[in-house]
Amino acid sequence: MTDATSESAAASDAAASAPAPATTAPSGSTGAAADAVAAQSGEAPPSRTFWASLNHPFALGFFVTLGALVALVLGLAVSNLSTVIIYVVFALFAALGLDPVVRFLERHGVTRAWSIVIVFTGFAVILVGVLWLIIPTVVQQISQFIRDIPALIANFQSSALFAWLQDNLGDQVGDILKQIQGFLTNPSNIAAIGGGVVKVGITIGTTISGLIIVLVLSLYFLASLPAMKVSFARLTPARNRPTVTSITEQITSSIGGYLGGMVVLAFFNSIVAFLLYTFLGLPFPLLMAVVAFSITLIPLVGSVLFWIIGSMIALFSSPLGALIFAIIYLIYMQIEAYVLTPRVMNKAVSVPGSLVVIGALVGGTLLGLLGALVAIPVTASILLIIKQVLIPRQDAKV
Template structure:
């Protein structure tokens, strides 16, 4: 005779055995109390359970982050110089490589590029400085006659008739301001500040030029060093991506220089044909302004048209219409042909990138916004999207 309770008891015993086995496995999987893993875990848990130690670690981390942010803020000028020099080197590299393909060694090509750049800078300064100095000198010479003519004009007579007390008070205040030594000292201090700002700008240009020379000479070594920082299995992909990004940035910057040169040539021709003043100076201004993407060409169009109004309203109207026509030709014909080597960026991202870059870094941000946006898009297309597609 079999006991009817034997089967349930056997089942319970089996279940108990399985549960015990599972618990034994779990206990075995956990680190033993005397092992290094359990000791480190116990120390971490003890540290986290101590409010003083936890608060000290959090405070120390926050202080380190604050010091790092302060250091980056103090080094912002240096970082801007480095960014300018790096992008200038990437922009000049296609020219140097073109000279290399025509049998000129790279050091000789770099020397030729920098010699041409120095000649261009000297020519720009030769155009700007005498013109500005002449205009300031002429204005200082004509100022007494301008004041005398204004006092003889009908507008001055009307002002003196209706606001005689106020006009007299303004003249007295102006005389007192000019004859007050403290005001003269403050004006002199402002002039000194302007001079210091000019000296700082000149030194910054020299630093950028020197860094550009070093970056241009060692660009290949810099790219190789960057690639070697990545894992060996990823180096071919990183090297290809780095080369594509640098080539696209260089092509974009060279394209911007070519388009700016076209703008300056068109501006010079229009000023000479219409007889507008300062054609060479305004051509240089056109070149500098149109280097800024999106807004540079429009800004020069507005500025040059307003300046032309002081010479001749009819000439200003003709200039505005002609330059507007050129802007359409540039947008639909020249830009697609010149920028064929650069990465295409959607129009909305171009606007957003230029706004963000200009807000964060000013002129530098506006200049590098489009190549940086294009580089990010390239990384997303060739790295992020393939990894997402590989996930099932």
């Protein structure tokens, strides 16, 4: 009995000396399990830290305001550096577009250094030659177009189409034409559109300097593209590097193929526009070829936009020629959509039509022309990552 009594007393003393169980968190708090783990490790529980910070509203408000100011400064920095970012993106895409040609020469026994020299020199010579041949003629045709506006409108007013429009719409058609003629033939309005002679000169200078910067950056990117891929892969864990390297190679190859394909399709559009305007006797064929090449670089809607613009310009010169141009170019658009585009783009990108529309709208809204140009390859890259990374991980889960 004495031994049993002593054992009971010892058990009572041990129970009394044991630490009291952890109290529950205040009403409305969360993370009780995290509090218990933090208490066992000797750290302050997260919930207690949170409630303690509420006891110092000045410090909490200071850090929240500081975070908002940092976010605002970063946003302003990105906004001010938008031009530089656009230069870098254009140069990177130019390098990716020239890289397939460089790799083609490498496969035929030419070293990469000489391949870059050959491709970039050829690209620069072609670009300068085209600009040297086209710009004087385009400037001359733009001046001639401005001088010929009264004659073009007069010819349109004497056409049967104008008479039909006037019979159905009244004298408003004539008033609208007079307003258009007065606006386009007034030099002050043209200057106002361009922001003045000084601003036009600054814009031209900025464009030329930006083109030089893009060319230089594209040369550096083209030369260091393999090293950039390796460095990007080394940022990931070693176990993921083979997958990252494969995906990066596929993305860069698809972007390069897409850009090359867009240039080829735009070149076809410019040739068709030039031939149609020349054979139909329509004015400014070379100018419209340049316009066609520039506009049809825009994916999805570029051909439609030029079809409308080309038909409207031709309408002022010859309604019959405008009708023939609209019909033939519409037929060419179908050939391009169902024959040329699949053949040119079959190894570049594969994006569903609905995602092409959504990507072009989102890219154009966020970044304008640049966003519309990069929307499809970016969408294709995202789809590739989803197919090769996200979906296999989901399939591996049981």
